[in-house]
Amino acid sequence: QVQLVESGGGLVQAGGSLRLSCAASGRTFSYSDMGWFRQVPEKEREFVASIVSSGVTTRYADSVKGRFTIDRDGAKNTVYLQMNSLKPEDTAVYYCAARPSVPPYGTSSARDYTYWGQGTQVTVSS
Numbered sequence: 001q002v003q004l005v006e007s008g009g010g011l012v013q014a015g016g017s018l019r020l021s022c023a024a025s026g027r028t029f030s031y032s033d034m035g036w037f038r039q040v041p042e043k044e045r046e047f048v049a050s051i052v053s054s055g056v057t058t059r060y061a062d063s064v065k066g067r068f069t070i071d072r073d074g075a076k077n078t079v080y081l082q083m084n085s086l087k088p089e090d091t092a093v094y095y096c097a098a099r100p101s102v103p104p105y106g107t108s109s110a111r112d113y114t115y116w117g118q119g120t121q122v123t124v125s126s
Contacts (some may be wrong), residue, residue, distance in 0.1 A: 002026045004096045009120030012086055016124070017073040020081040022096030022117055033101045034072060037110055038092035038122075045095065049081060053101035059108060062067040064090075076101040086124045093119040 008020040022034070034048040049070040050059045058070050069082040079096060097113035104112065 002098050004117035006096050006117045006120040009122045011123045016086050024077045029077040031101050032098045035097045036081045037095045040092045043054045044099045045110045050106040052106045053060050061107045088124045088126045091124050094122050095119045
């Protein structure tokens with residue numbers, strides 16, 4: 001069992017930055033691919049970014065490429081999402097997710113992830 005706890009959300013003006021953190025419990029963090037997703041009311045959960053267990057490979061949604069960066073710290077069992085140049089359309093609840101590091105590595109499909117955090121709200125004002 002893996003428990004994920006997100007933090008770092010909040011209210012920020014357009015053009016600003018936020019850094020989300022996701023702390024993972026358990027001993028399987030090193031063997032887990034990690035992902036960030038987001039969701040707004042009445043819409044499906046949307047892929048944002050993923051990072052494989054080794055940290056070597058990352059993947060981003062086109063809408064955040066060049067603005068967001070995902071990374072992980074094995075010593076702290078934590079994955080981060082650095083969000084720069086935020087836009088009002090980035091407003092959503094952001095979720096951290098984990099899955100065993102098996103094919104398809106770093107998948108962008110929410111259904112491939114086993115464990116989910118409770119989410120953290122990010123609001124970007126115009």
